[in-house]
Amino acid sequence: MQHIILIGLSHKTAPVELRECIALTSEETVDTLADFRSHPDVNESVVFSTCNRVEILMAAQNSENAVQTAKTFLAQSKRIPVEQFEEALYIHHDEDAIRHIFRVASSLDSMMVGEPQILGQIKDAYLVATRQKTSGPLLNRLLHRAFSVAKRIRTETGIGGRAVSISYAAIELGRKIFGSLEKKKVLLIGAGEMAELAVEHLMGQQVGEIIVANRTFERGMALAGRFNGRAIHFDECIAQLKFVDVIISSTGAAAHVISWEDVKRSLRSRRNRPLFFIDIAVPRDIDPRINRLSNTYVYDIDDLQTVVEENIKDRTQEAAKGERIVEEATVKFQQWHESLKVVPTIVALREKVETIIDGEIEHTLTALNGLSSEERQALERMKAALVKKVLHHPTIFLKKNGCREDRTIYLDVTRKLFNLDK
Amino acid sequence: METLVVITCGFYFLSTAGYLFYLIFQKDFLQRAGFGLLLAGFAAHTVVLATGWYQSGHIPVRNLYETLLMAGWATAGIFLAFSRRFNLKIFGIYAAPLITLIMLVATQVPRVPGQAKPIFDNFWLVIHVLTIFLGEAALALACGAGVFYLLQERAIKTKHHGFFYKRLPSLELLDGVGYTCLIAGFTLMTFGLITGIIYAKSVWGRFWSWDPKEVWAGITWLLYAVLLHERLTVGWRGRRSAILAIIGFAIVLFTFFGVNFFLKGHHGVFTRF
Numbered sequence: 071m072q073h074i075i076l077i078g079l080s081h082k083t084a085p086v087e088l089r090e091c092i093a094l095t096s097e098e099t100v101d102t103l104a105d106f107r108s109h110p111d112v113n114e115s116v117v118f119s120t121c122n123r124v125e126i127l128m129a130a131q132n133s134e135n136a137v138q139t140a141k142t143f144l145a146q147s148k149r150i151p152v153e154q155f156e157e158a159l160y161i162h163h164d165e166d167a168i169r170h171i172f173r174v175a176s177s178l179d180s181m182m183v184g185e186p187q188i189l190g191q192i193k194d195a196y197l198v199a200t201r202q203k204t205s206g207p208l209l210n211r212l213l214h215r216a217f218s219v220a221k222r223i224r225t226e227t228g229i230g231g232r233a234v235s236i237s238y239a240a241i242e243l244g245r246k247i248f249g250s251l252e253k254k255k256v257l258l259i260g261a262g263e264m265a266e267l268a269v270e271h272l273m274g275q276q277v278g279e280i281i282v283a284n285r286t287f288e289r290g291m292a293l294a295g296r297f298n299g300r301a302i303h304f305d306e307c308i309a310q311l312k313f314v315d316v317i318i319s320s321t322g323a324a325a326h327v328i329s330w331e332d333v334k335r336s337l338r339s340r341r342n343r344p345l346f347f348i349d350i351a352v353p354r355d356i357d358p359r360i361n362r363l364s365n366t367y368v369y370d371i372d373d374l375q376t377v378v379e380e381n382i383k384d385r386t387q388e389a390a391k392g393e394r395i396v397e398e399a400t401v402k403f404q405q406w407h408e409s410l411k412v413v414p415t416i417v418a419l420r421e422k423v424e425t426i427i428d429g430e431i432e433h434t435l436t437a438l439n440g441l442s443s444e445e446r447q448a449l450e451r452m453k454a455a456l457v458k459k460v461l462h463h464p465t466i467f468l469k470k471n472g473c474r475e476d477r478t479i480y481l482d483v484t485r486k487l488f489n490l491d492k
Numbered sequence: 493m494e495t496l497v498v499i500t501c502g503f504y505f506l507s508t509a510g511y512l513f514y515l516i517f518q519k520d521f522l523q524r525a526g527f528g529l530l531l532a533g534f535a536a537h538t539v540v541l542a543t544g545w546y547q548s549g550h551i552p553v554r555n556l557y558e559t560l561l562m563a564g565w566a567t568a569g570i571f572l573a574f575s576r577r578f579n580l581k582i583f584g585i586y587a588a589p590l591i592t593l594i595m596l597v598a599t600q601v602p603r604v605p606g607q608a609k610p611i612f613d614n615f616w617l618v619i620h621v622l623t624i625f626l627g628e629a630a631l632a633l634a635c636g637a638g639v640f641y642l643l644q645e646r647a648i649k650t651k652h653h654g655f656f657y658k659r660l661p662s663l664e665l666l667d668g669v670g671y672t673c674l675i676a677g678f679t680l681m682t683f684g685l686i687t688g689i690i691y692a693k694s695v696w697g698r699f700w701s702w703d704p705k706e707v708w709a710g711i712t713w714l715l716y717a718v719l720l721h722e723r724l725t726v727g728w729r730g731r732r733s734a735i736l737a738i739i740g741f742a743i744v745l746f747t748f749f750g751v752n753f754f755l756k757g758h759h760g761v762f763t764r765f
Contacts, residue, residue, distance in 0.1 A: 247648065343729075365730040
């Protein structure tokens with residue numbers, strides 16, 4: 071039987087300096103696969119390399135040899151002695167390897183649990199392997215299973231829900247206040263990486279006008295140009311309170327830029343439409359007392375950070391559900407994998423044929439009543455002979471000569487042809 | 493007839509269970525089940541009322557039992573109608589238990605046989621009863637929207653995003669639903685009061701007789717009128733609007749039950765035991 075072997079290192083076992091050295095570019099991946107394809111010890115292989123992990127998934131008759139091959143290959147192609155990275159390597163066999171690949175694909179093993187990119191990266195790696203014709207019946211099935219497990223975990227658990235970055239958390243809050251952010255007016259006061267990121271996310275929500283106020287008007291103009299917005303002078307901010315819906319503030323000012331009185335005064339002319347302040351500045355730009363005014367909401371950087379932390383906690387809880395799904399799928403896959411041994415397949419094949427003949431005999435006997443017991447025994451003998459003769463060549467073929475190097479494909483085909491897995 | 497009432501209650505009860513599980517587990521099929529069961533309950537309920545009406549020949553609101561049945565029916569009907577309009581799945585967790593509660597109370601009150609009086613045969617009475625009940629049902633939903641609004645607003649303001657924050661929709665939507673319910677409820681109630689006054693004139697010869705029920709209905713109407721007026725002129729929305737919707741509905745309940753128990757008046761017979 072072929073074994074499934076996974077060898078690799080990830081952010082959990084190797085520091086970034088080491089991961090950098092081992093990481094494979096896409097050309098290197100192709101070369102690696104080509105090497106493995108011609109190597110006698112490795113029957114199938116898929117290689118994926120992301121910034122957080124490098125993993126080699128293999129199917130081989132002899133796991134020891136395959137592991138050795140992979141190690142020496144990594145050392146040679148990256149020109150690092152094996153001892154330097156051997157410590158960081160993890161090697162999983164069969165059931166453990168299956169579980170590992172399911173967990174990686176579902177993002178349970180990621181640095182940020184639930185991040186959606188990893189599945190796409192594995193799909194790409196698999197595509198490369200199929201193009202290089204290094205993935206065979208075993209790994210094909212394993213990876214397709216992994217994709218569907220990942221999809222199931224994403225839909226059935228909340229692992230990918232809820233924002234885990236400050237700027238997304240702000241958007242999520244905005245949607246809880248306004249429903250849709252479409253056509254809402256945004257005022258950006260000051261500038262800064264996080265504030266600009268938040269505006270970019272808001273633009274993704276089809277917000278209406280974006281107004282930029284900056285102490286240096288030129289800088290404001292430049293930002294407004296980037297966001298397709300309009301720049302105003304810094305002291306016009308207060309007047310804008312009447313019109314805008316979302317205010318993102320991130321200035322270096324020592325005192326509050328917007329005071330409680332400013333907002334209080336503008337509420338009536340706003341006809342109490344909700345107003346959402348996102349205060350990313352430290353020290354704060356927005357008077358926190360404004361949060362107590364009706365229909366006005368103020369979130370500062372710490373509040374958003376708390377939201378993010380809670381969301382991360384949520385994801386971790388959801389991940390536990392994901393682990394259960396992985397466990398279930400692993401057991402199932404392992405059962406199928408075990409069934410690829412020769413003997414179980416031959417037994418299953420024999421049982422299948424016997425059942426068919428039994429059924430037909432039964433069927434015929436109801437029409438022919440009055441058969442003596444000798445005649446019945448003769449039928450039984452005929453059945454035994456039929457089974458034996460029909461299965462003679464297939465059994466010999468599966469057992470030895472027919473497929474010297476890789477039985478997996480023939481076993482798999484046999485099981486499919488006769489529908490042995492039901 | 494009696495079995496049909498039990499079946500109706502059963503549907504409503506199961507619907508409540510469905511919505512409760514939906515609240516906890518957040519699976520869409522639970523919400524669909526809750527909605528379907530409520531719909532089935534409403535159909536059975538309609539048959540109950542129609543049979544009652546057909547058999548007695550009068551609109552069935554002659555004692556507290558029948559009145560409550562009608563109130564439950566109106567609430568279910570208004571909820572179903574509004575669910576079509578808004579995609580407010582979570583609202584069922586307010587409406588379904590409310591309807592179930594009304595039905596349970598209805599089955600527990602003694603059935604004083606209602607006397608058939610000739611004054612019950614009146615077109616204005618039928619319109620009066622139907623519009624008042626539907627209006628009050630809409631105001632009940634406005635109250636629910638208000639409660640949800642306050643819960644959600646509290647979560648956002650205090651920055652403790654708990655159980656309800658995830659499950660409730662946006663403030664904007666809750667406020668909008670509350671407002672629509674208020675408009676619908678107020679319009680129906682206005683209509684109900686006018687037809688009631690016309691009916692009073694036609695049977696007692698007076699438009700208004702300072703009956704306690706009339707007075708309290710007037711107070712209720714004024715409160716909602718003020719709320720809507722302020723909303724339209726200066727934009728009273730959000731928290732204030734939500735609180736007033738809740739207070740308003742409390743007064744509606746008092747007008748419905750309290751007046752009959754504590755004060756006397758010509759509506760007493762239908763709603764007292």
